[in-house]
Amino acid sequence: MMLFKIASRSIFRNTRRSLTTMLTIAIGTAATLIFGAYTTFVFYGIETSTVERLGHLTVYRQGYFDFGSGNPAIWGIAHYETVLQQISSDPVLSSLTVIATPVQSLAGIVESSASDESRTFLGTGFVPADRDLMKHWDEHGTALLRANGTDFDAADSSQGIVGVGLARILGLCAPLKLGNCPKLPTGAPSDKAASADVAALPSQNFSDLVARDTADDPATANKYARIDLLAATAGGAPNVVNLAVRHAEPQGVRELDDAYVGMQLPLAQQLVYGRGEHRVTGIVLQLHRTEDMQQARRRLAEIFASRHLDLEVRDFAELNPFYTQVVNLFGGIFSFIAVIIGVVVLFTVSNAMGMSVVERTDEIGTTRALGVRRSGIRRQFLLEGAMLGFLGATVGVILALAAAYFVNRAGISYVPPAQAEPVPLRLYMFGAPLFIVKVWLTLIVVATLAALLPANRAAKLQIVDALRHV
Amino acid sequence: MSNHVVTLTNVTKTYQVGAEKVRAVRGITLSIPAQRFTMIVGPSGSGKTTLLNLIGCIDAPSSGEVEISGRNVGHLSDSEVSDFRAAKVGFIFQSFSLIPVLSAYENVEYPLLLTGVGARERRRTALAMLEAVGLTAQRHQRPNELSGGQKQRVAIARALVKRPAIVLADEPTANLDSQTGASIIALMRRMQTESSTTFIFASHDDHLISHADEIFTVRDGELIESANA
Ligand SMILES: Nc1ncnc2c1ncn2[C@@H]1O[C@H](COP(=O)(O)OP(=O)(O)OP(=O)(O)O)[C@@H](O)[C@H]1O
Numbered sequence A: 001m002m003l004f005k006i007a008s009r010s011i012f013r014n015t016r017r018s019l020t021t022m023l024t025i026a027i028g029t030a031a032t033l034i035f036g037a038y039t040t041f042v043f044y045g046i047e048t049s050t051v052e053r054l055g056h057l058t059v060y061r062q063g064y065f066d067f068g069s070g071n072p073a074i075w076g077i078a079h080y081e082t083v084l085q086q087i088s089s090d091p092v093l094s095s096l097t098v099i100a101t102p103v104q105s106l107a108g109i110v111e112s113s114a115s116d117e118s119r120t121f122l123g124t125g126f127v128p129a130d131r132d133l134m135k136h137w138d139e140h141g142t143a144l145l146r147a148n149g150t151d152f153d154a155a156d157s158s159q160g161i162v163g164v165g166l167a168r169i170l171g172l173c174a175p176l177k178l179g180n181c182p183k184l185p186t187g188a189p190s191d192k193a194a195s196a197d198v199a200a201l202p203s204q205n206f207s208d209l210v211a212r213d214t215a216d217d218p219a220t221a222n223k224y225a226r227i228d229l230l231a232a233t234a235g236g237a238p239n240v241v242n243l244a245v246r247h248a249e250p251q252g253v254r255e256l257d258d259a260y261v262g263m264q265l266p267l268a269q270q271l272v273y274g275r276g277e278h279r280v281t282g283i284v285l286q287l288h289r290t291e292d293m294q295q296a297r298r299r300l301a302e303i304f305a306s307r308h309l310d311l312e313v314r315d316f317a318e319l320n321p322f323y324t325q326v327v328n329l330f331g332g333i334f335s336f337i338a339v340i341i342g343v344v345v346l347f348t349v350s351n352a353m354g355m356s357v358v359e360r361t362d363e364i365g366t367t368r369a370l371g372v373r374r375s376g377i378r379r380q381f382l383l384e385g386a387m388l389g390f391l392g393a394t395v396g397v398i399l400a401l402a403a404a405y406f407v408n409r410a411g412i413s414y415v416p417p418a419q420a421e422p423v424p425l426r427l428y429m430f431g432a433p434l435f436i437v438k439v440w441l442t443l444i445v446v447a448t449l450a451a452l453l454p455a456n457r458a459a460k461l462q463i464v465d466a467l468r469h470v
Numbered sequence B: 001m002s003n004h005v006v007t008l009t010n011v012t013k014t015y016q017v018g019a020e021k022v023r024a025v026r027g028i029t030l031s032i033p034a035q036r037f038t039m040i041v042g043p044s045g046s047g048k049t050t051l052l053n054l055i056g057c058i059d060a061p062s063s064g065e066v067e068i069s070g071r072n073v074g075h076l077s078d079s080e081v082s083d084f085r086a087a088k089v090g091f092i093f094q095s096f097s098l099i100p101v102l103s104a105y106e107n108v109e110y111p112l113l114l115t116g117v118g119a120r121e122r123r124r125t126a127l128a129m130l131e132a133v134g135l136t137a138q139r140h141q142r143p144n145e146l147s148g149g150q151k152q153r154v155a156i157a158r159a160l161v162k163r164p165a166i167v168l169a170d171e172p173t174a175n176l177d178s179q180t181g182a183s184i185i186a187l188m189r190r191m192q193t194e195s196s197t198t199f200i201f202a203s204h205d206d207h208l209i210s211h212a213d214e215i216f217t218v219r220d221g222e223l224i225e226s227a228n229a
């Protein structure tokens, strides 16, 4: 059609201006796509690391999530094995879930008998095999997978792990063979200087209890670094267990890294419930796909309602507010960048089209004299804007795909937010055709809209004035 | 009146230039016979171009009636006037005004696209027209690859290709050397006779008067003489 012929040839008539305009659109498109792909990467990364750790959904006693974390001992789910059984035998849930596994949260004081250091800890009791399985979750192929499983001896339920920070504080760097561990500066403040009666009291109690505990298992006594965990039971009585530290695991968030103790569920239960009924704080469900979360959540609510269970369900975003924060932050930055790029493209195209209209005033007068309607002139310039947009955006998509291809192959790695270890940087471009099409279309629409003003100006020209313009 | 293709009745055109009013056409009444070679002559600034613009429906009169090919065009909307032009009026401009990005052939074909002529018919007519003006060999060339005379030939072919009721030519030879200008006039005259179209031709060049069937003389926006040659 003539409209296309004139539009495309006019674009390439002033090659330099059109190329500059198209390049602006192309770079804008590519920048939007690449940043979008990076944002997706960050989202997937934090989602994966969260889901590996916390699963998708956690079942608690009603109220625990808001009020119970200060005293997990009294908020245990009674008969949790029955609940677990109900979940795993439900046809809907069993098809959606990778695993449903019990966990026990606890807090208390940890002391290393070797270094005489102590501090408060935050602990989790879990089923090691289940936890290892959860670490394999990788729906988005983010390759965050770290190979180190719990490697506990099945027979020894006293084996556990600690955060790298906690290991450092407790002076376990050497026994755990941790590299990159700073030395305690000489002349650092110490307990010895503190008031003698305060220092003396807990260490007395502790060593007594510990001495009794370790004597039970002389075989592993010297093999691993050992720490003592002290907590209050559900009944309020002090209780202590001894933990063999298999290794230290970085926890990403410093506060947690400095306080984290991971142990096997029976040990945690023994510490929290003593000789009472062994309960759990929560039941963690990890799903195959994050998008099934709402469905699983609804199903759980149905089951609990029908069986009159006093339980509630929370998802990983609620458990890890950082996830939502990162999503919002990056979402905001992305929108900001997208808007700026849109505005730049708008002005560039508008300016180029405006110049084109002025240059082609005589042509506009001539075609109008030949019988082209105002609407035809408008269409002509809108089409040229759209074509600039189309060419620029298409080149931009190609640039972005090429960039993604090379970045993904270059083996660049970095430490994403809330992660402890570097991961390979990947731009999520190829798996998101809808996103590409959206950005591509948006830039074409923006370029077309940018041509609207000049196109209207061209359409409104008086024919005689346009012809006199020369 | 049926043999008059253009009828102006008491037409005025006043331009507003700043605070001043320029009365380019001051109450002209005239009728132009169909299928003739009509000339509008007069000194520079006398209102020839304005008159042609009014006849060609690319400008509207300040007052008075303009009737072209039996149609009072004063009451048509902008789109209707555009369609009317596309069907009935051909233009030949002093500065050629070809569409720069289109080849000679495409420029000639263009008016046929606006009136919705089918592809085969379009091609046949456009090629015939190019042959009539002697530019078959140059049909793929763009305007910037043609000489002034060649450009004006393309413009003549473009104006005539849709078999319009009137062809308006505003000083078509002013940008050409006298020899080329003469050949263009001869071509126009020949085409007019062959196609029996109405040609209306404005010029201040008295040498061209000999070619005209009908002559209107304007001065200061007024018709001062009309004569048959
Ligand atoms: N669009 C316009 N705006 C303002 N004044 C105009 C306009 N068009 C023409 N005029 C004025 O109207 C008068 C008639 O102009 P017109 O172009 O019709 O004369 P002309 O006979 O064609 O002259 P020439 O032989 O130089 O082409 C002139 O004074 C001119 O300045």
Ligand SMILES: [Mg+2]
Pocket: B048, B049, B050, B170
């Ligand atoms: Mg003139």
